[in-house]
Amino acid sequence: MRVLLLGGTGEARALAKALHPRVDIISSLAGRVPDPALPVGPTRIGGFGGVKGLTQWLQDNGIDAVVDATHPFAATMTAHAAQACGEAKLPLLVLARPAWDPGAATVVASDKKAAETVQRQGYSRVFLTTGRSGLNAFQYSDAWFLIRAVTEPDTEALPPSYQLLLSRGPYHYDDELVLLKEHRIDALVTKNSGGDMTRGKLDAAAALDIPVVMVARPPLPTGVTTVGTVEEAVDWIAGLD
Structure with missing residues (x-):
């Protein structure tokens, strides 16, 4: 076979x-x-x-x-x-x-809806972990973004104010907790990827009472x-x- x-x-x-x-x-x-x-x-x-x-x-x-x-x-x-x-x-x-249990997260249907939620809620320092393909949805946002990606995205797709963090998982709870604190993050935007490799950011956000915007799976x-x-x-x- x-x-x-x-x-x-x-x-x-x-x-x-x-x-x-x-x-x-x-x-x-x-x-x-x-x-x-x-x-x-x-x-x-x-x-x-x-x-x-x-x-x-x-x-x-x-x-x-x-x-x-x-x-x-x-x-x-x-x-x-x-x-x-x-x-x-x-x-x-x-x-x-x-999939992850979204819990108290705001669940949205797309990257565009996630960007609209960030703008509507007035979040100012956002940890953005949705990957390169969805970054153009945030290119007109007023917020500052900590963008984590495996490879460098196209500069045309990036928002006006950001810091790029190139890395590859797995990511652990303790490290994610430090990252959120150091960058004074007030919202996490992620996709419902599921699995343990990137779960730490959700647990760290919950520990710090940071709201989560989660893009639902297609x-x-x-x-x-x-x-x-x-x-x-x-x-x-x-x-x-």
Whole structure:
């Protein structure tokens, strides 16, 4: 059995490790992050050229099943995988880590809505952890932002007043607590990515009574099979034999 694993997450790397070498698995990374953490086994880097390109690649490479373990906000890739697997008549599994309980956070539907909430609430010093793709929503904000990202964003997308912090998780509670205090943060803006690697900022914000604006996850394509753990994904693949 040949399995395409759409990856780039810790869960994808753990799944590749759990399956290698008994399953012929090919991991695929988008290629947006320089020097990415690579999984065990064969890896391809780069896009497929949309649904048509992915469908053709699946057929040309004799793929028997696809596991989508991309980031919960990689909605375009997930939609393309669902459509391509439907056209190629291949089984598809989405491995999506459980979302965080938003608790008292203000939950919004998009980066744009998050920016509007920051402006409306009058927050002045914001810890912004939504990633590069959503920064342009904040480019006209009056607030000062501490922007954390893995790679440097385009300068045209940045707000007028900010400090850029380039780093890669995991992030721990004690360090996040210090960061929020040092920068006198009065609001945290984040996406509901789930998982433990970046959970510390939420716990630190709660300890300091700092309000959180949380962007909700995009909906998954209708009808896809989903699991929340690597172990469940291993069992699903075993059941295809």
